[in-house]
Each structure stands twice: as C-alpha cells, then as structure tokens.
Amino acid sequence: xxxxxxxxxxxxxxxxxxxxxxxxxxxxxxxxxxxxxxxxxxxxxxxxxxxxxxxxxxxxxxxxxxxxxxxxxxxxxxxxxxxxxxxxxxxxxxxxxxxxxxxxxxxxxxxxxxxxxxxxxxxxxxxxxxxxxxxxxxxxxxxxxxxxxxxxxxxxxxxxxxxxxxxxxxxxxxxxxxxxxxxxxxxxxxxxxxxxxxxxxxxxxxxxxxxxxxxxxxxxxxxxxxxxxxxxxxxxxxxxxxxxxxxxxxxxxxxxxxxxxxxxxxxx
Amino acid sequence: xxxxxxxxxxxxxxxxxxxxxxxxxxxxxxxxxxxxxxxxxxxxxxxxxxxxxxxxxxxxxxxxxxxxxxxxxxxxxxxxxxxxxxxxxxxxxxxxxxxxxxxxxxxxxxxxxxxxxxxxxxxxxxxxxxxxxxxxxxxxxxxxxxxxxxxxxxxxxxxxxxxxxxxxxxxxxxxxxxxxxxxxxxxxxxxxxxxxxxxxxxxxxxxxxxxxxxxxxxxxxxxxxxxxxxxxxxxxxxxxxxxxxxxxxxxxxxxxxxxxxxxxxxxxxxxxxxxxxxx
Numbered sequence: 261x262x263x264x265x266x267x268x269x270x271x272x273x274x275x276x277x278x279x280x281x282x283x284x285x286x287x288x289x290x291x292x293x294x295x296x297x298x299x300x301x302x303x304x305x306x307x308x309x310x311x312x313x314x315x316x317x318x319x320x321x322x323x324x325x326x327x328x329x330x331x332x333x334x335x336x337x338x339x340x341x342x343x344x345x346x347x348x349x350x351x352x353x354x355x356x357x358x359x360x361x362x363x364x365x366x367x368x369x370x371x372x373x374x375x376x377x378x379x380x381x382x383x384x385x386x387x388x389x390x391x392x393x394x395x396x397x398x399x400x401x402x403x404x405x406x407x408x409x410x411x412x413x414x415x416x417x418x419x420x421x422x423x424x425x426x427x428x429x430x431x432x433x434x435x436x437x438x439x440x441x442x443x444x445x446x447x448x449x450x451x452x453x454x455x456x457x458x459x460x461x462x463x464x465x466x467x468x469x470x471x472x473x474x475x476x477x478x479x480x481x482x483x484x485x486x487x488x489x490x491x492x493x494x495x496x497x498x499x500x501x502x503x504x505x506x507x508x509x510x511x512x513x514x515x516x517x518x519x520x521x522x523x524x525x526x527x528x
Numbered sequence: 529x530x531x532x533x534x535x536x537x538x539x540x541x542x543x544x545x546x547x548x549x550x551x552x553x554x555x556x557x558x559x560x561x562x563x564x565x566x567x568x569x570x571x572x573x574x575x576x577x578x579x580x581x582x583x584x585x586x587x588x589x590x591x592x593x594x595x596x597x598x599x600x601x602x603x604x605x606x607x608x609x610x611x612x613x614x615x616x617x618x619x620x621x622x623x624x625x626x627x628x629x630x631x632x633x634x635x636x637x638x639x640x641x642x643x644x645x646x647x648x649x650x651x652x653x654x655x656x657x658x659x660x661x662x663x664x665x666x667x668x669x670x671x672x673x674x675x676x677x678x679x680x681x682x683x684x685x686x687x688x689x690x691x692x693x694x695x696x697x698x699x700x701x702x703x704x705x706x707x708x709x710x711x712x713x714x715x716x717x718x719x720x721x722x723x724x725x726x727x728x729x730x731x732x733x734x735x736x737x738x739x740x741x742x743x744x745x746x747x748x749x750x751x752x753x754x755x756x757x758x759x760x761x762x763x764x765x766x767x768x769x770x771x772x773x774x775x776x777x778x779x780x781x782x783x784x785x786x787x788x789x790x791x792x793x794x795x796x797x798x799x800x801x802x803x804x805x806x807x
Contacts, residue, residue: 325701328704351707354705366749366752366753366754366755366758368755371755374691375691382690382755382756383690384687386756408753427705
C-alpha cells in the first residue's frame with residue numbers, strides 16, 4: 261500500500277519516514293574519464309513533486325538518464341514500500357523534453373500504446389479490449405480523440421499529453437518529467453500541469469521534474485533540488501531553496517517573493 | 529514440389545510458367561518478397577537504409593574470405609563476416625564519436641575494397657559477378673527450403689518481438705524507461721538483417737538488395753496511417769513488384785532482381801503522388 265506523503269522532511273537523504281519512497285543513493289556518472297555527476301542523493305516520497313533546477317550543464321538530464329538506466333552509473337536506485345520493505349527497482353515513467361522520433365512514421369497513438377500494453381503484435385489484429393484500455397488511458401489526459409491519429413501528426417501539447425498517458429501505464433513508482441512543456445503554448449502548458457496535478461493526487465505519484473520555468477516550480481513543487489557542480493547542492497522546500505544566496509545568484513533575483521506569495525501548491 | 533508444379537500448371541497456364549526454373553523462381557518470389565517487405569518496414573523505421581546497403585556490399589569480403597579458405601560455397605564465411613561487420617558498426621555507432629553515416633561509409637567502403645582486392649587477384653573477378661546482380665532464376669528446390677525457413681523465422685520473430693522492436697525504434701530512452709533491453713533488441717535486429725541479407729544475396733544481388741528492402745516499405749509509408757496498413761501495403765508492394773518483375777524479366781530477357789526493383793520504384797512514385805495529392 262502506498263501512502264500519501266506530506267513530506268516536511270527537508271533532508272534529501274535517509275528514509276525514516278515510514279512512507280513509501282524512492283531513493284537515489286550516491287549516484288555518480290563518469291564518461292570518457294570526465295566526471296559528470298558525483299554523490300547525488302535524493303529521497304522522494306510518494307505523492308511528492310521534486311523539482312530539479314540548476315544552470316545548464318549541471319547534470320540534470322544526465323541524472324535522469326542514469327535513473328532511467330540508460331547510461332552507466334555508480335550508486336543505487338531503490339524503491340521502498342511503506343513498511344520499509346525493499347522492493348528493488350522502481351517502475352519508471354518518463355516524459356522526455358522533446359521526443360526524438362521519426363514524425364513521418366506510420367505509427368498511430370493506438371499502435372504505440374498497444375505495443376507496450378499487449379502481447380499481440382500491433383501489425384496483426386487488435387482486440388477490442390486493448391482499444392478500450394488505450395482509450396481509458398488517453399481519457400485521463402483528455403486525449404481520447406487522438407487515438408487513431410499518427411503520432412507524428414500531433415501538436416506539441418497533444419504529443420506531451422499522450423506521452424504523459426503513456427508514462428502512466430503502468431502506474432509508475434517514479435515519474436520523470438524532463439522539461440515536458442518547453443516550447444509549448446500557454447494553454448497547452450497549463451493543461452499539462454493541471455493534468456499532472458490531478459493524476460498526482462489520484463495515484464500518489466512521486467515525480468521528478470526538470471524545469472527552467474521557476475514560476476511553475478514555485479507553484480507546483482513540494483521540494484526543490486538545486487543542482488550545481490555535478491551534484492545536488494541544496495535541497496529543501498521552494499521557500500528555502502529560492503531563499504538561498506547561491507540559488508539567487510544563479511537565477512537572478514526579483515521574482516521569488518511574489519511568486520512564492522501566490523503558491524498554488526495543492527498540498528498546502 | 530510436384531504438387532506445387534501441378535498447382536501452377538492448373539492455376540497459371542501461361543507460357544512463362546511452363547519452365548521448371550520459372551516455377552521455382554515464382555515460389556522464390558513468394559518467399560523472398562514478403563521477407564523483404566516485412567523486414568523493410570523496420571529498416572526504414574530505424575533509418576537503416578544505408579546500413580543495409582553496406583551489409584550487402586560487405587558480402588564481397590565474405591566471399592573473398594571463403595575463397596581464401598577454399599570453401600566451395602562461401603555462404604558461411606559471408607554470414608560470419610556480415611554478422612561481425614554489423615556488430616562492429618553498432619559498437620562504433622554506440623561510442624558516438626562520429627555520425628552514423630560516416631561510420632557506415634568507412635566500414636562499407638573498406639569491406640568492398642578488401643573484397644575486390646582479394647577476389648580480383650589473378651584477374652578472376654568475373655566469376656563472382658553473379659553475386660553483383662544475383663540470379664533468381666537459378667534458385668533450386670533446396671534453396672527454396674532455406675528461404676522457407678527464413679520466412680518462417682521472420683514471421684515468428686515478428687509475432688513475438690515486433691512490439692519491442694517497434695518501441696525501441698520509436699525512441700530508445702522511452703523504451704528503456706519501460707524496462708526494455710534496448711541493446712539486446714538492437715543487436716537482435718541488426719544480426720537478423722545481416723543473416724537475411726546475406727542468405728538472399730546470391731539470388732537478389734549485392735547491387736540491388738537494399739532497394740528491395742527499402743522500396744516496398746518506403747512506398748507503404750506514403751499511404752499508411754498505422755502499423756497494420758504499413759505492413760499490409762509493404763508486403764503487397766513487395767509481392768506485386770516481385771511477381772510482375774519476374775514476368776517482365778522473362779519476356780524482356782533482363783535480370784530479374786533489377787526488374788523487380790524497377791517495378792517497385794514505379795509503385796513508389798505512384799504512392800508518392802497519392803501522398804502529395806491527398807495529404
């Protein structure tokens with residue numbers, strides 16, 4: 261059973277909370293003798309949205325790639341159930357910044373979901389059940405009308421919502437959002453974040469969000485991890501992190517007080 | 529086989545089906561074209577057109593190695609070499625030090641040059657020119673059984689691992705986030721391609737084998753909107769062009785493989801026009 265984590269623990273290490281959580285323990289990445297990440301520790305409770313911020317080249321995307329298991333890394337990634345029982349590798353959902361795929365491909369939204377969901381090869385017959393299942397999945401992100409469209413024919417906002425639905429099937433222990441709405445118009449952006457918010461409450465999702473949109477981060481994140489110099493330097497509530505001198509120096513000042521004032525955080 | 533011959537005599541009592549070699553070739557077409565139509569869908573998805581071309585070319589070196597070791601049928605050395613080459617290309621590609629195009633170009637031209645150098649020693653290259661354009665009409669019942677097995681293998685793989693291959697081809701990060709072993713499937717598909725291209729080369733020919741892979745899938749892409757249509761059109765285009773290419777080559781006295789490619793090129797242009805008009 262997973263419990264909702266109203267996490268007031270500002271420490272980013274150690275799990276003594278008794279809630280289910282995902283832990284990134286002592287991650288390090290070295291590629292071609294170049295150290296990209298070191299000593300990264302992050303502890304994410306179910307239901308928490310942790311935003312990863314930091315200057316370009318700080319290693320944010322590398323961290324996500326390491327968590328995904330796409331690049332070799334040192335350290336451990338574990339998922340703990342509520343009673344602190346280890347359950348091993350978490351199920352991970354991933355929404356990339358910009359899905360790099362062949363947009364001329366004759367791949368329908370239904371094909372994509374069916375390929376992941378069912379054993380039946382998608383070039384062959386498809387069962388009514390699979391179609392119904394995919395429709396339900398898409399309904400969660402208000403995208404069921406896109407089921408027969410080609411993936412390459414979707415607009416930026418539509419594609420990101422479809423990918424969000426795709427990342428939520430099966431319901432992940434950890435959802436990784438890598439700047440999911442960069443380059444998407446305002447209404448698409450709001451729709452995306454509202455959907456994330458709703459689904460997060462519904463499924464108690466643990467989320468890591470990489471974003472440069474600090475207003476969004478201030479509005480939606482439970483915790484903020486500031487990455488700099490190959491590691492997480494500061495981690496805490498948005499108020500703490502955005503009040504930190506180092507962070508202020510990196511991003512400039514002038515916006516924190518007002519945005520923190522109208523925080524839309526759903527857990528508060 | 530006798531049943532097959534009888535069946536053709538009953539169903540297709542034409543002049544061109546009277547010869548045994550044409551009956552064999554017809555059956556060969558029914559095996560080869562679906563293989564290439566099906567595989568081609570994934571080759572085009574993965575943008576591996578150039579790669580399949582270089583696999584074909586590398587067969588020259590495979591033959592040459594076979595000749596050095598005194599093999600009467602160089603199929604095994606060809607298979608071995610193409611698998612080694614495809615793995616080498618994948619490894620270098622994954623190191624991400626140069627663009628894939630460049631890497632494949634380097635490997636492919638090296639393989640071709642090496643093959644030609646060895647085979648042209650003592651001025652005997654001509655006897656290998658059959659590999660360049662292939663000879664579908666020389667196909668024997670024993671060859672047909674090999675092709676039948678290959679077709680069966682492709683279909684089985686397409687039933688059991690197609691979904692995984694598809695997800696890997698869409699986006700590798702997305703696939704690995706779902707716990708799919710991306711590397712495994714990449715190597716699996718690459719080696720499968722190496723084996724099939726190599727086996728088919730003696731009938732289809734080095735020069736046109738990749739066109740046979742690419743054209744049906746490329747034509748299908750012009751008009752398909754999902755994976756089912758994609759496969760249906762690709763296999764149809766492959767079958768239609770295979771069949772009409774065989775018949776045309778019989779009456780024109782031309783090389784069968786090349787004639788088939790020409791027909792599929794025409795089909796590509798037709799589907800391309802359809803795409804321009806209706807999309």
